[in-house]
Amino acid sequence: MTKLTGLLIRVDRSAEIVEFEPEYWRSIGNVINGWIEIVRPKAARKLGIFTDNMCFVCDEEGLLKRKSFNLIASILYGDFIAGDIVVLKEEFTHDGLDFISLSEKEINTLVKLLSLRLFKVVGQ
Secondary structure, eight states: OEEEEEEEOOSSEEEEEEEEEEHHHHHHHHTSOOOOOEOHHHHHHTTTSSTTTTTEEEEEETTTTTOOOOOOHHHTTTTTOOOEEEEEEEEEEEEEEEOOOHHHHHHHHHHHHHHHTTOOEEEE
């Protein structure tokens, strides 16, 4: 299996391009520090910022753990999101619905759009 590339958006409004090792569920969970939940960002799709197969992966128990408010994720989702999130894509593969990497073009587009709105990009 190959590495999976996504965009980590932190509660402090910074972002970083991250790569995940196989056993993606576990490695993503380690980055967001919790059980993963897939969230489909309604507002970002409606505004044309996200394609239909883009998603957030966040901590399923972020609110219960009283994690900090993630302003960027909440705006893009259209509701309250707590904790750091990872932006990825979903696609049907031979194993069913699975995560796939963001392309370099998609990452650059998101970084460009979102860096104009409240946060810096780290790690480039």
